[in-house]
Amino acid sequence: MFDKKVYEERRKQLRSRISSGVVLILGNQDAAFNYPANIYHFRQDSSFSYFFGLDHPNLAGIIDIENNNDYIFGNDVDIDDIIWMGPQESIKDQALLVGVENTDPMSKLEEFLKNAISSGRKIHFLPPYRGESLIQMEELLGIHHKQIKNYVSVELIKAIVAIRSIKDEYEIAEIEKMVDVAYKMHTTAMKMAMPGVIEREIAGTMEGISLSGGGPVSFPVILSINGQTLHNHFHGNILKEGRMMVADAGAESELLYSSDITRTVPVGGVFNQRQKDIYQIVLDANVKSIEAIKPGITYRSVHLLAARIIASGLKDIGLMKGDVDEAVRQGAHAMFFPHGLGHMMGMDVHDMEGLGENYVGYDEEIKRSDQFGLAFLRLGRKLQSGFVLTDEPGIYFIPALIDQWRKEGKFTEFINYDKVESFKDFGGIRIEDDILVTDTSYRVLGKPIPKTIAEIEETMRK
Ligand code: GLY
Numbered sequence: 001m002f003d004k005k006v007y008e009e010r011r012k013q014l015r016s017r018i019s020s021g022v023v024l025i026l027g028n029q030d031a032a033f034n035y036p037a038n039i040y041h042f043r044q045d046s047s048f049s050y051f052f053g054l055d056h057p058n059l060a061g062i063i064d065i066e067n068n069n070d071y072i073f074g075n076d077v078d079i080d081d082i083i084w085m086g087p088q089e090s091i092k093d094q095a096l097l098v099g100v101e102n103t104d105p106m107s108k109l110e111e112f113l114k115n116a117i118s119s120g121r122k123i124h125f126l127p128p129y130r131g132e133s134l135i136q137m138e139e140l141l142g143i144h145h146k147q148i149k150n151y152v153s154v155e156l157i158k159a160i161v162a163i164r165s166i167k168d169e170y171e172i173a174e175i176e177k178m179v180d181v182a183y184k185m186h187t188t189a190m191k192m193a194m195p196g197v198i199e200r201e202i203a204g205t206m207e208g209i210s211l212s213g214g215g216p217v218s219f220p221v222i223l224s225i226n227g228q229t230l231h232n233h234f235h236g237n238i239l240k241e242g243r244m245m246v247a248d249a250g251a252e253s254e255l256l257y258s259s260d261i262t263r264t265v266p267v268g269g270v271f272n273q274r275q276k277d278i279y280q281i282v283l284d285a286n287v288k289s290i291e292a293i294k295p296g297i298t299y300r301s302v303h304l305l306a307a308r309i310i311a312s313g314l315k316d317i318g319l320m321k322g323d324v325d326e327a328v329r330q331g332a333h334a335m336f337f338p339h340g341l342g343h344m345m346g347m348d349v350h351d352m353e354g355l356g357e358n359y360v361g362y363d364e365e366i367k368r369s370d371q372f373g374l375a376f377l378r379l380g381r382k383l384q385s386g387f388v389l390t391d392e393p394g395i396y397f398i399p400a401l402i403d404q405w406r407k408e409g410k411f412t413e414f415i416n417y418d419k420v421e422s423f424k425d426f427g428g429i430r431i432e433d434d435i436l437v438t439d440t441s442y443r444v445l446g447k448p449i450p451k452t453i454a455e456i457e458e459t460m461r462k
Pocket residue numbers: 219248249260343
């Protein structure tokens with residue numbers, strides 16, 4: 001964990017942003033995999049970890065605003081736990097490591113909250129995203145689980161988003177360490193992407209590198225020669241010449257910070273001309289949109305810049321036509337680039353998404369669009385120094401979408417459907433980097449991972 005001053009400072013910041021009442025942040029419980037004793041790898045709740053640091057199940061943190069007290073509720077282990085899981089420090093001793101002096105068993109939490117409620121105090125809590133937490137909230141607060149979402153504290157969500165959005169030097173170092181693990185994952189995957197190899201051999205190797213480099217992957221590995229399916233978790237295809245392999249994967253650190261990197265390579269290690277043409281457009285969109293990143297600019301405008309580069313490149317090779325600005329304004333490019341340019345990244349790979357995507361990525365000034373494509377942009381608002389985000393443009397040839405738009409006669413003034421037909425067997429390409437917004441511009445985090453055509457061919461030759 002970080003030094004206890006880090007957690008004390010974070011709670012102090014939160015305290016200064018909440019007017020009154022009691023902040024309750026639940027830690028996660030263990031989750032059953034296929035029977036109760038066979039559990040998933042434990043993953044602490046990110047906000048609990050951010051403010052209270054401890055990485056064990058069944059804990060809850062309280063920040064009492066008026067009384068200026070913090071508490072950790074949790075049970076000490078008993079002899080059965082010690083036999084199976086080994087000795088553990090008492091909750092009291094663990095809490096002191098993160099600067100919390102008040103501890104109590106879990107059984108006292110309900111009483112604490114009931115007392116606060118009966119004194120007319122507000123309980124601020126975040127939206128639960130796991131069934132176990134939802135039930136725990138119902139039991140603690142006496143609110144039916146279907147109603148819980150109506151009682152979450154928007155004041156708390158906004159305060160936490162404001163604090164967690166700005167990464168300090170220690171957080172940036174954690175993220176950067178994980179980008180360097182992703183470097184090993186991706187350069188290894190590139191070298192393995194040869195005809196005859198099964199996708200799962202590469203996906204499994206990437207996952208193993210992550211585990212040995214810090215922790216589990218930060219989200220299930222996306223790896224496929226069918227990259228036109230944006231989040232393809234099927235790893236059963238045999239690689240063959242002529243396809244591109246998309247690998248979108250990152251690692252999570254011991255302190256729960258993520259990386260999220262995508263590289264796309266030609267199976268066999270040499271781009272053919274058609275692959276070069278499309279790849280270079282995506283690379284230009286990635287590089288030029290990264291170069292536009294700086295505080296004060298909206299990420300929506302950076303997304304639209306990437307969209308214009310994509311539309312213009314596709315026009316140059318005859319897949320699109322007409323006025324590029326108008327095509328992007330109307331959303332015609334989204335047949336090829338149907339997702340957003342990127343998202344916040346930190347302790348969650350889509351950072352804080354569980355608190356509500358629009359609270360994280362949008363604000364009073366920049367509202368989410370409902371246009372196909374732009375609607376999927378997770379981060380649209382103005383950038384600030386200290387944000388960490390992804391920049392991940394792509395071009396995809398999705399046969400079902402092409403057929404549907406063609407049948408509907410959509411954007412025939414901007415899309416050259418006859419030529420697009422000949423690309424239906426292409427697949428997809430995405431290139432993703434993790435970027436820090438600095439005081440004046442940006443920094444691409446981590447050791448540069450090969451991404452030009454020459455660098456990729458060179459890496460795959462080795
Ligand atoms: N890397 C997966 C995603 O950003 O959705």
